[in-house]
Amino acid sequence: MSQGLLDAKNDGTRGEKSHGVSRRTFLKFGAAAGGGLLLGFSLPAASQDQASRKSVIGGDGVETPQDGVFAPNAFVQIDRTGKVSLIIPKVEMGQGVYTSIPMLIAEELEVPLDSVTIDHAPPNAKLFTDPLLGGQLTGGSTSIRYAWEPMRRAGATARVLLISAAAQQWQVDPATCHAQAGNVVHPDSNRSVAYGDLVDAAAKLPAPQNVQLKNPKDFKLIGTGAKRLDSPEKVDGTAVFGLDVRVPDMVYAAIATCPVFGGTLAGVDDTNARKIPGVRQVVKFDNGVAVVGDHTWAAKRGVQALDIRWNEGAGAQLSTQQIVDDLAKASQRPGAVARKEGDVTGAFSSAKTRVDAVYQQPFLAHATMEPVNCTVHVRPDSCDVWIGTQVPTRIVDAAVTVTGLPAEKIVVHNHLIGGGFGRKLEFDMATQALKIGKQLGVPVKVVWTREEDIQHDMYRPYYYDKISAGLDANGKPVAWQHRIVGSSILARFAPPAFRNGIDPDAVEVASDLPYDLPNQLVDYVREEPHAVPTAFWRGVGATRGTFVVESFVDELAVTAKIDPVKYRRDLLGKSPRARNVLDVATQAAGWGSPVAQGLGRGVSVMHAFGSFFSMVVDVAVDKGEVAVKRVVCAVDCGMVVNPDTVEAQIQGGAIFAITAALYSEITIKDGRVEQNNFTDYRMLRIDQTPPIEVHIVKSAEAPGGIGEPGTAALMPALTNAIFAATGKRIRQLPVGSQLKTA
Structure with a gap:
């Protein structure tokens, strides 16, 4: 998700210092079950009171505090044995929040990290809303930015209360006591007492x-x-993902969805499917059909045996080229202004040189490791949903819509996610499963095949960017104009965020550059790709914007005949953190030293998600095939909670970006997605993965995001390296298709 969604306004600091949640948080106390105290973090974005859902620390294995359990807030529970349970408001999908957020609480609570247990937070927007996102969501690289103060305060509040209790018991001044390793200690009398007591x-x-x-x-x-708290269970196989859910009397469903965007089910002959052993039932829904069986194999074979007729509709004529043509046409009209500074028209007229370019980026699927799945049990008076989701409250909303039941009758069991990348911010898989489950009355697990997953994803939009710059006699940009054309995800996902024709996500990075550009015009033209559904994809607007901006800055450096690093440094005088990461990365990579024959080296700089990045990439190109030889990254993400997680997230983001930049695209012909599996939606292989060096810059600033920036910053460094190696400027992704047509 986008930093544009997160920041309501720009205060002119260009992110040099972010106060984040700390400026906007206040504490509200209320009674908790069992006589304890419940601390909720009430924030402006959490104005909707969803307490009616009755999901306060309950269900999904999170015990409601009873007598003998100290629950001073929504995130900490301590029982009489001294067991510390932490309720984590974010969802773990590989990014490490089930370690980093507990670190924040444990630091202030003064307990060893390996002594705590972790529970999922249930759906409850009142208690668990992230004010940076305006809901109980995991995305946008906000987890630590959101948690930095509230989670520490939750631990500190519990610590203060425990110290006060001990001081009263000993009849001493609380200031003479301190907490240490799950105990309260009074050094003057050499006394200590365990938290549990x-x-x-x-x-x-x-x-x-x-x-x-x-x-x-x-x-x-x-x-x-710190070592990951969730690793042991993932290693020994006891960790429960959505795909692992098993409930009594559960049946399995496989699906066939209309292959044409916007198409519906016309009819189906299920005679042969019903003959297959293990097939129980065939269920129809608006745009598809499901076969229900005793096991997955029976259900899948049943789907293959169906004779289906589709109402393909007008979408049957849709193609990628038609969408691109529409985007190109839309780029001819003025857009909603996202940023305007100075006199752009006048600056262009006086510029010595003008550079114009069009950049295109394709539809992308998420292709998460864990296939799309959802298990439901819809009963006349209640409903259970088992799923791994980034949006638990939206799953509740979906269940209310489909079943007609009140929210308090819906129980969402959230699980670990085997890769999200934005896909699990959507709930279409839950809606589909609920429609099927409503017709059955027994628990049913719906699992999409990889083909269904890729051909019925909600895709990263196709983007079309027109960008121009005017240079003075020294090659410095004096005029800058950037028009972004594409789908608005936020207009669908969070309509209030789409204001005055601007999608803040779509103009991410482009509208808030770290460079000193005196005359700028950045505008946005919304152009929806017919019936093709679009959604967030790791880095979203920052990934799109950084690829265009950093590729184009390289073009300007070449036009000016100035080294790309020097060109950037000269424009970063007002952004010392950006300039610093550029220096760290390029020095570590040996920028300026000769590269081996056949290699190319490229660079990028980015400020997004509250963090500053610079990437240097070395590549070799042979007969249209690109081999990435080395990646060097410098990151200033403010104060670091767990450096191991930072390094892992950057490495994972870089690999994700290399895959997408080199190979990934979704193309459409006759209204259908042409790709269907990893055979034609190619992934980077282990032996193609380069060494990835991560240099973390020490900083006292508030934490920035880390889950998505690595993906966003890498792509232009990679394509700039290809230009250095081949002289071929990549203005359209994926790289492979461009080099092979060169």
């Missing part, structure tokens, strides 16, 4: 209105390379 007394105390957080110099855990 204090829970009853602490639960009766009034909550403090303002607790003192640790000075960063006193951190013991934050900033260290």
Whole structure:
């Protein structure tokens, strides 16, 4: 998701310092079950009171606090044995939040990280809304930015109450006590007491209105390379993903959805399907049909045996070329202005040189490792949904819509996600499963095949960018004009964020460059690709924007006959953090030293998601095939919680980006997606993965995002390296199709 969605306004600092949640958070206390205290973080974006869902710390294996459980807030529970349970408001999908967020709480609570247990937060927007996203969502690289102060405050509040309880018991000043490794200690009398022995007394105390957080110099855990808390279960196979769910009396469903965008089911002959052993039932829905069986194999064979007729509709004539033609035509009309500074027209008229370019980026599928799946049990009076989702409250909403049941009768069991990349921000898979389950009355697991997954994804939009610059006699840009044309995801996903014709995500990066450009005009033209559904894809607007901007800056450097790194440095005088990461990355990569014959080296700079990145990529090109030889990254993401997670996320993001830049595209012919599996939606292989060096710049600034920037920053560094190696400028992705047609 987009930084544009996250920031309501630009204060002119260009992200040099972000105060994030700390400026907007206040504490609200209320009674919790069992006589404890419940601390909710009430934020402006959480204005909708969804308490009617009755999902406060309950269900899904999260125990409602009872007598003997100290629950000072929505995130911490401690029982009489001293067991510490942490309720994590974000969803774990490989990004490490089930370690980094507990680190924030454990730091202030003064408990060892390996002593805590983790529970999913249930759907409850009142308690678990991320104010940066305006809902209970996991996305936008916001998890640590959102959690940085609230989670530390949750741990500190619990610590203060426990210390106060111990001090009362000993009749001493709380200031003479401190917490240490799950105990309260009074050094003057050499006494200590375990947290578990204090829970009853602490639960009766009034909550403090303002607790003192640790000075960063006193951190013991934050900033260290902590081992992932979720790794052991993932290694031994006990971790439960959505795909692993098994419930009593469960049946299995395989599906066939109309292959044409916007098409519907006309009819089906299921005679042969019903003859297959294990097939129980055939279920029809608006644009498809499902076969229900005793096991997946029976259901899948049943689908293959169906004789289906489709109402293909007008979408049957749709093609990629038609969509591109529409985008190109739309680019001729003025767009909604996202940024305007200076006199762009006058600056162009006086410029010595003008450079114009058109950049195109294709539809992309998510192709997550875990296939799309959802298990439901729809009953007349209640409904259970088992799923791995980034949007638990939207799953509740979907169930209410399909079943007609009130929200308090819906229970969502959220699970680990085997790769999200934005796909699990959508709930179409849940809606489909609920429609099927409503006709059955028994639990049913719906699993999409890889073909269904790729051909019925919600795709990263096709983007068409027109960009121009005017250069003075020294090659410096004095005029800059950038028009972005494409689908608006936010107009569908979060309509209030789409204002005055601007999709903040679509203009991400492009409308807030780190470079000193005196005359700028950035505008956006919304052009929807007929019936093709579009959605967030790792990095979204920042990935799109960085590819165009950083590729074009390289073009300007070549036109000016100036080294690409020097060209950027000269334009980054007002953004010292961006210039610094550029220096760190290029020095580590040996920029300026000779490269081997046949190699090319490219660079990029990016400020997005509250973080600053620079990437240097080395490539070799042989007969149209690109081999990435080395990636060097410098990142300033503010204060780092877990450097191991930062490194892993950048490495994963880089691999994801290399795959997409070199190979990935979704094309449409006769209204149908042409790709159907990894045979023609190619993935990077292990032996193609380059060494990826990550250099973390020490910073005292508030944390920035890290899950998506690696993907966004890498693509232009890669294509700039290809230009250095071949002289071929890549203005359209994927790279493979461009080099082979050169």
